[in-house]
Amino acid sequence: MRIALLTNEYPPHVYGGAGVHVDHLSRELVRLENGKHFLQILCFGDQKENHEDSTVTGIRPAANLSFQNPQHEKLFDALHRNVVMAGSVKEADLLHCHTWYTHFAGCLLRQLLDIPLVLTAHSLEPHRPWKEEQLGSGYAATMWLEKTAYENADGVIAVSRSTKRGVHDLYGVPLEKIRVIHNGIDLDRFKPTFDQDVLLSYGIQPNEPYLLFVGRITRQKGIIHLINALPYLRESVQVVLCAGAPDTKAIGAEMQAKVKEVSARTQNGIVWIPDIVPKDHLVILYSHASLFACPSVYEPFGIINLEAMACKTPVVASAVGGIPEIVVPGETGMLVPFEPLSEDDPEPKNPDRYARDLAAAINELMTAPEKIKTMGDASRKRVEKYFSWKSIAVQTVEFYGKAIERHRKREKG
Numbered sequence: 001m002r003i004a005l006l007t008n009e010y011p012p013h014v015y016g017g018a019g020v021h022v023d024h025l026s027r028e029l030v031r032l033e034n035g036k037h038f039l040q041i042l043c044f045g046d047q048k049e050n051h052e053d054s055t056v057t058g059i060r061p062a063a064n065l066s067f068q069n070p071q072h073e074k075l076f077d078a079l080h081r082n083v084v085m086a087g088s089v090k091e092a093d094l095l096h097c098h099t100w101y102t103h104f105a106g107c108l109l110r111q112l113l114d115i116p117l118v119l120t121a122h123s124l125e126p127h128r129p130w131k132e133e134q135l136g137s138g139y140a141a142t143m144w145l146e147k148t149a150y151e152n153a154d155g156v157i158a159v160s161r162s163t164k165r166g167v168h169d170l171y172g173v174p175l176e177k178i179r180v181i182h183n184g185i186d187l188d189r190f191k192p193t194f195d196q197d198v199l200l201s202y203g204i205q206p207n208e209p210y211l212l213f214v215g216r217i218t219r220q221k222g223i224i225h226l227i228n229a230l231p232y233l234r235e236s237v238q239v240v241l242c243a244g245a246p247d248t249k250a251i252g253a254e255m256q257a258k259v260k261e262v263s264a265r266t267q268n269g270i271v272w273i274p275d276i277v278p279k280d281h282l283v284i285l286y287s288h289a290s291l292f293a294c295p296s297v298y299e300p301f302g303i304i305n306l307e308a309m310a311c312k313t314p315v316v317a318s319a320v321g322g323i324p325e326i327v328v329p330g331e332t333g334m335l336v337p338f339e340p341l342s343e344d345d346p347e348p349k350n351p352d353r354y355a356r357d358l359a360a361a362i363n364e365l366m367t368a369p370e371k372i373k374t375m376g377d378a379s380r381k382r383v384e385k386y387f388s389w390k391s392i393a394v395q396t397v398e399f400y401g402k403a404i405e406r407h408r409k410r411e412k413g
Contacts, residue, residue, distance in 0.1 A: 028393035071136030160322025232359035
């Protein structure tokens with residue numbers, strides 16, 4: 001099978017779960033069936049690779065585009081790259097697109113080459129209203145692009161059961177065209193690894209238990225709610241925040257003000273690491289942590305939780321999206337009840353209650369070190385059993401076959 005895989009993120013330019021997914025899935029796809037499949041990977045960037053079983057081409061704008069609103073720059077940049085992508089594929093048996101950033105190219109190529117289009121639903125734009133802070137009215141355009149792509153897709157891969165429901169409810173995609181295939185984890189890279197010198201280099205006290213957060217500064221990740229929970233934590237718990245790349249200057253400033261305010265209200269040490277932490281250091285931070293916190297208000301899957309669990313660190317997370325499909329309450333961590341403001345606004349209906357509930361769950365486990373140890377061992381076993389990338393690649397190729405069959409029947413019909 002010749003597969004054209006279109007993505008925004010691809011190494012070395014990876015900043016989120018979709019990029020991690022594409023990186024590992026593409027590697028496993030070419031390993032299947034002794035290199036039977038060939039991948040043409042088109043991505044945003046300057047990459048240029050040629051291998052026996054794959055090519056990687058980074059797409060950069062060839063000209064400066066005019067736009068009247070600065071908030072529209074990202075949208076027009078993506079559309080420009082999409083047109084170049086569409087002109088870069090001569091032949092393929094199937095298209096596989098990731099996120100709205102490549103949906104326009106996917107829709108064009110489906111018509112130009114008359115081949116099936118598969119989408120992976122990593123997230124859904126209508127469930128991310130805070131994106132309007134970044135894109136302005138361009139957010140409406142991204143939702144239109146996403147809607148159009150789902151209406152034209154021959155098959156959709158959803159990273160969780162909750163995402164499958166969202167695809168069906170929002171876009172009317174028949175359930176038989178949607179398959180749940182979870183994300184995975186690199187078990188060789190993410191495993192218990194210890195080095196106290198690395199902790200000290202970040203200002204973390206090795207002999208004190210600490211709670212770890214890793215994620216971008218964005219409404220989606222719920223970091224402001226976690227910071228609001230810190231004054232309610234028991235004493236002698238360090239808090240380590242690996243948090244950078246704010247979506248906007250406004251939320252970056254809000255984060256700074258909130259950390260400053262809360263620091264004056266708690267005796268617990270707060271270590272804020274605003275820079276991107278190298279993966280080898282991140283594994284060490286996961287491994288030494290007593291608990292990992294995932295306070296997301298919207299999380300279609302949550303690869304970050306798999307990373308922590310693979311390092312034998314239990315997770316305290318919000319019970320939203322695909323997280324309950326990863327974290328088993330009482331076995332690999334705890335889930336905190338979450339009630340959104342509305343169907344269109346995933347922010348918590350009662351922010352103070354949510355912050356207090358987060359703190360209560362963290363406090364309960366922090367007072368039970370033996371339970372933390374048992375949960376950590378169970379966490380590693382769970383990811384080993386259910387979340388290998390090879391299994392995910394096998395399921396993906398099977399789904400490709402179904403999409404090709406569906407496309408051929410549609411042609412005959």
